[in-house]
Amino acid sequence: MRSAKNPPELSTARQQGYYSIGRAAEISGVTAKMIRHYESLGLIPEAARTLGDYRVYDATDIHALRFIRRSRHLGFSIQEIGTLLSLWHNKRRASKEVKRLALAHIADLDSKIGELQSMRDALATLATHCHGDARPECPILDDLGGLPPAE
Amino acid sequence: MRSAKNPPELSTARQQGYYSIGRAAEISGVTAKMIRHYESLGLIPEAARTLGDYRVYDATDIHALRFIRRSRHLGFSIQEIGTLLSLWHNKRRASKEVKRLALAHIADLDSKIGELQSMRDALATLATHCHGDARPECPILDDLGGLPPAE
């Protein structure tokens, strides 16, 4: 199947405004790897193919990829993005749905932030009491080891 | 090798203050699953075994497991915990080393918190401008899709 009867067809596609996966990755900011991955997850529809089996993307696809990138940037999970995408595509959706999702995600973020913050504060307290010099005494290790803090 | 010449030996071990993995999990707060995992990673030494090949743990082992649990709770990675454990075991360590690690970890936490916080704030701003009713207009989706916010 080397250089057989197939017209190149990729150049044709390009002339019609299609992008190869590499080009799509470049202009959408999503790596080619991840584009394929999202396709395999069903997050985006299967890309059209050239006769040489190369994936091609049009402006709409790129738009969706940008949507995904931005959503990831805001910390939405792939599943949540799936829902957001379908809401995005549905011109008749109620903004209520979207807002509900966003608020739930904000709550998630808040709880993660709270967790990290309490780790941070606990550790900072310990570090404050640690001399941090050549001596072996160390309240940090003492605490990790379960010793009550020396008064 | 069913009921062969082996003395039970587990009850003996128990009498000598050893704990089975399930018991160790219970009193250390680390699941049996994770205890085995930590062993396979080399984070803790290979446990002693009974003749029936059951792992047994003594008070020192439990102490180390608790140390690990607390460290994880503060968000240290397994690798960092490996270092902390060796510092903990080394009675001559300088507290400087430990403090350095703790401060580096605090910096990590701060940067993660910052990331989440900026996600949260960006999303909160968008959500504020979303009516959240039955209408389809939605600044959140508009932004994700790349539309500049309507003024």
Added chain:
DNA sequence: GTTGACCTTCCCATCGTGACAAGGTTCATC
């Protein structure tokens, strides 16, 4: 001696991403 609780090892899944391998396609250049 049988039952049931506990243990053993091994494999798979998560989540999002990256790296690599082995091979096919396209295209420009000689």
Added chain:
DNA sequence: GATGAACCTTGTCACGATGGGAAGGTCAAC
């Protein structure tokens, strides 16, 4: 019209920390 670079294809493996489950062995108690 052949060669080689740049790109594409599918596939597998890995991360980090954890959980789930299967298939089978051991222990204790009745």
